[in-house]
Amino acid sequence: MINPADLLEPLAWSQSTILCLLVLLLPLFSFIVIAILPNTQAKASAWVGMFMTLIASIISVHLLIAGWQGAGIHSRVEWFSFGHLPPFTVGVLLNDPALLMLVVVTVISFLVHLFSTAYMAGDAGYKKYFGFLGLFTFSMLGIILADNVLVIFIFWELVGLSSYLLISHWNHKESAIKAAKKAFIVNRVGDVGFIIGLAILWSQFNTLDLEALKVLMQASTIENGQWIAGAHSVSLPWLTAAGICLFLGAMGKSAQFPLQVWLPDAMEGPTPVSALIHAATMVAAGVYLMARVFPLMSIDALTFVAIIGSVTAFMGAIAALAQHDIKKVLAFSTISQLGYMLMGMGVGAYDAALFHLFTHAFFKACLFLSAGAIIHALHDYAHRADIHFDAQDMRNMGGLRKYLPFTFIAYLVSTLALIGIPFFSGYLSKDALLSGAYAWADLMSERTLSWHYLVPDLGFITVVLTALYMVRQLLLVFFGDFRIADERSIEANIKVKDVPWVMKTALSILALMSFGFIWSLNPLNHSLSWFLSALKTPTILVPGMNGNWQNNLVELAEHNHMQVTVISVFMIVIGGLVAWFIYRPKGKYAINYFSRQGASNVWQWLSFNNWYLDEIYNDFIIQPIEVLSQKLQLLDTKVIDNFIDKFAIFNIILGHLTAWVDRNIVDGLVNFSVYFVGRVGLMTKSMQGGKVQSYIALAFVGILIFIFWIIW
């Protein structure tokens, strides 16, 4: 038996881990500095934030280069302890995924800072914005570095907080505040699951340190349907429940079905925030969490993850089809892509999922920042043309490639990456994912026809849909005529101005990262990617696990690879062609697009309203809870209080009753006896009338009584 306390000895700090801490604390420092900066120094706040994240990025890159493919580095200290339980530790656990995430987060954060200096210029909440960006970066880095599931959860929540604060940046906008609230609360729903997951692990192992958990998990056994770890045992389903519960947390943060509803609304935040938080980093935290706890997930839990992931991928893609808001399309696309990643996790394609996380982080950030650039340009345009229109609505765009050529290129590159065209990064990662999924279905179903094939099938359908909606967006935004100018007949000399160079810098770096050769020397074969070959899929350590399962999976995936590539490229082509056919410039759809209202048929409505999830939640969860809370208020005031009041009134009545009894019966008795004595006194006094005869009479009465007494 393993004593958990032995696994929790403090581990010395090395140079790398101290640097990690530095990376972690720099954004926090930025937050604090900005918080205490006076309001007049708003400009300085951007510089502080940028400077800090730049340094953090440089250190991260250094760490990545130094630590890549090294043994994981783990340093920790004791944080606090409970009674005689093993101490609670906190520390830094560096491994390859963590190093990569470190770079991704710091770099994208830096680029977003850079982009924001232009995008947010002149905003009233400029200082606040950069402060919260610092806070967010800090929390996100915390998730990445933490060696302890509880500490991950702590930063998990802080990330949620900074997301809340950034979504509600424009806090005079009702919709922004509501979106922020929704994001936080929906995330909380997932977090409850996360907490339960923590509780299950804690009650089995009495520690939440990841490394210790792995050792203890491996040492735990299954006997007679009981999952036994040391002295603790619970029934077996809790083993799977632990995995599913942890995944619930990921579901919230990564916007998986059925908790994906918050992400489209979160687009109310400033666009760079959407790029950083709601596309590249925070939403990927769920995937990263799954990667961190991957060895602790049982096969059943992973299957659940795979199903949810594939369903979300499909649903998100469908929902993206009919949107008119440029950011909404990207938001649903993000949901869909996150579904891919989690599907990858679920099917055991750990490396592919992480790979997709990284590639997606860059091209989606690029897409969002491009969208931000477009919105920025259109805002500027609206200001100069002195008209009001929704700068995010694609119905008001069109033909923008003439005005924003650089943005168009960035957008194009990242779109191609997103749909998975060969030579772009998305192709590699998506291919890996799909082959993994296909292999998993083969393995699980043992090559018989079973529902397991639905998972990769949904993935393939999503490929078509992705091509469809992205090409649609590309066509509607950059091709055709500039609809708002045409419709409002704006003078031709007022043109959309190109965006400033800072934005272009950020876009170019991100777009560069979307090319396949960055990630693999052979941009056609993901298995040759330096990334995938370096990343080792950790062994699942859950007891009762067939050790060959993962190996078989890898073999099958290799075997399926070519098939999958052909099918997916074919799918993309179909999707692209269909999109071109429907949404081509001068086509029927494009011509009538400006005056298009929402959607025209049931399917479009379903898509446009994101499967009516919001309405369903509103009607079946939020409203009932509100009603319940009102009713409980009534219960409290009308029933319990009423009961108490009635009880009090009853007591008062009882009091009056006893008072009456007191006055009339108890007091009455006393009064009566007094009265009686008084009367007797009066009587005897009257007998004492000074009349001798009366005395005699009474004397005889006495004698008589005496005689009677003697005789009888």
Add this chain to the structure above:
Amino acid sequence: MVVLIEIPFYIFSGLAILFAGVILFTKNLLYGAFSLVGTFLCVAAIYVLAQAEFVAVTQLMVYVGGIVVLLIFGVMLTNKITDKGIITSSYNRFLGAIIAISLFVVLFYGILKINFGAVKGQSADMNNVNQIGVELLTEYLLPFEIAAVVLLIALIGSSVISGYKTKETDE
């Protein structure tokens, strides 16, 4: 023989109770006084029937001759003579009646319960005046003397009390 004694007894006792009743119920003092005389006379007769001739004579002399006269004097002295007669009223009637009747009932009951057959003694000479005289001066001499003294003292005392010239009343 039995009848000879019983009939006068019933007559005299009835008369005695009758006169006593008059005293009780009359409002006129003088009627009361004269009824008292009647009662005394009847009681004297009863004494005779009970073979106490000396006591009967004494009764006549002292009561009828002395006390009643004294009482009538008292009546006269304490009331203004008017033509309406000397009227007095009574009170406590109810209480008095209850006490008297219940006492009578008690006594009557007690008397009935006594078995007088057991105390029958021997009868003696019918004339016992002589015997009284002898015994009065022999065996009861001391009480006789004391009675005399008591009478004297009472006489002196009553005249002192009723005397006019007491300082306190004058002042």
Add this chain to the structure above:
Amino acid sequence: MSSEYYFILAAALFCIGLAVIITKKNAVMVLMGVELVLNAANINFVAVNKNNLVSLDGQFFALFVIVMAAAEAAVGLAIILKLFKYYKTTELDKINQLKG
């Protein structure tokens, strides 16, 4: 003739005398009642003595009672006279000096 008739007569006289004492307002009448009571007592003495004439103790008691009654009447009347002088009445209900 049995003694109980004497006793009953005595009892009757006693009760009447008592009633007179209690009810009459006039002091002289009360005195009369007292005399009745004494007579009743005397009847008893005499009646008791009647059955045993050897000793004559009862008659002696009766005699002494008569003597005492005379003295009592004299003193009583003297007191009544004094009371009359003091209160100007012989109605006993008016004289309630003893009232508490």
Add this chain to the structure above:
Amino acid sequence: MLNNYLLSIIIFLPLIAALVVAFIPGKFKGAFKYIALGIASLQVLIAIVLLSGYDASYAGVNHLNEFQFLENVPWFDIHLSSFGHISADYIVGVDGLNMSMVLLSVVVMLIGTIASWNIKTREKGYFSLLLLLNGAILGCFLSLDFLLFYLFFEFMLLPMYFLIGLWGGVRREYASIKFFLYTLFGSIFILIAMIALNLSVVDPAATAVEAGLVQEGQVVSNEIVEQVQQSLAAGQLSRENLVHTFNMVYMTDPANYIPGSIMDYKVMKVILGQEGRLLMFLLLFIGFAIKIPVVPLHTWLPDAHVEAPTPISVILAGVLLKIGGYGLMRTAFMIIPDGVGYYGWMMGLLGVISIIYGALNALGSKDLKKMIAYSSVSHMGFVLLGLASGTTEGVSGAVYQMVSHGVISAALFLIVGVIYERGHDRIIQNYSGLINKMPRYTIFTVIFFFASLGLPGFSGFIAEIFVLLGSFNSSVVNGFLPKWMTIIAALGLIFSAAYYLWTIQRMFFGKFFTKIEVSNDELTDLNTREYVMLVPLVILALLMGVFPSFLLDMINNSIAVFTDVIGQYGDIIQQN
């Protein structure tokens, strides 16, 4: 030298000051608040001295000699011939269970005193009552004699009643009477249990003296105590020599129970269909549950909070509710640990119901203060859940939650006070977009709202997460609580997020407007006095959230003993 009497000083200092205030003529009324402030600051200083002298390695709890700063003076001893003696002592001391409470209460009292600065009516009465309350609270936390504890417990009611009833809001009479009756109702149960305990427990040391085993005035050695306990168990002691005690520490030792008494461990006497000890546990639980408060005995709280003046709400939420939890630990749990396993399930369920019910009610509240009052119900539900779990982390979490809630809810009520002072209205819907008028106020509000909804980095998170972990662990460790309770309780976190965020949305964000008659100048931002109150609370909440070991190290040993004692009975229950 003075060190030996620190606890008495900290208790009686405010009581004496209350007398002094009461006798100072009314024309010096400006001085009252300075006196109160001085006393409260002095108490904080004393508490710091206590802390510096406090040695966390002693557990205390059920060993009288492990208590620190102990003062043990006989109070009275009545000899009742055949019944034996009844004795009470003046015992005050600190251990892990109450040290944190003392620190919390001195801090909250200081804040409460500063918050009272604006009291403008009947200052003399107010400040003397406040000082009385102060002393009674500390007395309650520090007493180790049940009679003394009960005395202070009851004594708290009086100033509280008047403070709500005289300086409160519109329905103050109703609220104060409700508060008074509820608490009195509860204390009757405590009284019954106290009497039953007194009848059942002997003071072995004093009994040794009475039985002639030791000369009076001599030190009673442990051997003698054991000898007394053995002969007590064997029934060899004459009843006349038994010294019935109120000492709560003696009550924790099963050997001190008179065989055959109501509370005896071995022979369970059945009263009202319930074993005597368990019944007494239930009585104590109900008594303190009202104070905590636990649904459905909670309705005094919203009313009392809504009607009480701000400083009194602060003290009520910050300290008074904790007496319920602390009392439960010190008396019910420690004296009758066998009851925990028996009633753990029920207590856990009530805790869960409190969490959910309080949160839902907060969601439905229209009055900001009422909402926070209900959130208190919800958060105190965690205390009950944690205690009922009987696990180390659960109980530690519960204690942590008490301290954390003390700090955070005090701040929340201050925040309500700020807006009420300016707008004379607390209805959430009557305000909107306050951030535009009062940005710094909004920042503090958001900080405390997030702290209260359990955001990591603040103390509430550590408390709640460990209560949840502990309650979940309970099913594995001792079997008190089923697993689903934790799951339901965790849902409370969602609701708490919902009502706080909804409030932020409605009151603070959006466009500025008010639906009440208030001029723009009145809605000013925080002033210096308010900063002085709020900033330390932010720092405390943050420090406790980031460095939990400060508090946990203080209580760890005591909690370990605490859970061991409970755990002994848990094993028995699990076996059954």
